[in-house]
Structure formats: structure tokens, C-alpha cells
Amino acid sequence: MTTGPAEVPAHPTTTEDVPATPGWVESSVEAAFATLPCRGPGVTVLRNAYLDCLAGVSRTEDLDAGHDRCRQALLTALAAKEGVRPDLLRAFETKLEALEAEISARI
Secondary structure, three states: OOOOOOOOOOOOOOOOOOOOOOHHHHHHHHHHHHOOOOOHHHHHHHHHHHHHHHHHOOOOHHHHHHHHHHHHHHHHHHHHHOOOOOHHHHHHHHHHHHHHHHHHHHH
């Protein structure tokens, strides 16, 4: 019996270099999401996708443009998939913008 890439999918390990956000970012995103009226696995997927997007914004590109792209994708998905009202999305967006500004300031 052989095992190889076709049988065992590759997964990053803790020793591999993969984009990640600092722990304080994840806790701040979690706090912002706690203000939304929706919960569940769909929201968790969107939260994780947002964190992954933030982690993938490279320092060589315009951070503000990268963060804006991540935020807009998240807000669009929350409206379409979770039915979050526009007024709640605006308040949530303000929280995310403050977080993204802090990320930029710390880099």
C-alpha cells in the first residue's frame, strides 16, 4: 500500500509559511462579528474568508485597497447570504474600517 499526494491531500503545517493575521486581529474581528444579528456556520465561513483575505494582503500592494477589497466582499456576502440589513452593515463596516486602519498603522 502506498500513500502519496493523490491519496493524502497537502495541508499546511505549523512549520510552513502561510499567510496569517496576528491574534489581536482575529479577536477584534470576532468582536465585530458578535455585533451582527446572525450566527452559524455560514457566518463562520464568511468570517474566516475575511481573515484569510486580510492575511493575504501583501505589504507590497496598497494596504488600504487590499483591505477595502476584503471588506467589500464580506459586506456583499453578508447582505446576499445572511440578509443583514443595510443599516447594520454600515455600522459593521465602520468597525471593520477602524480595525483595518489599526492593521495598517501597526505594519
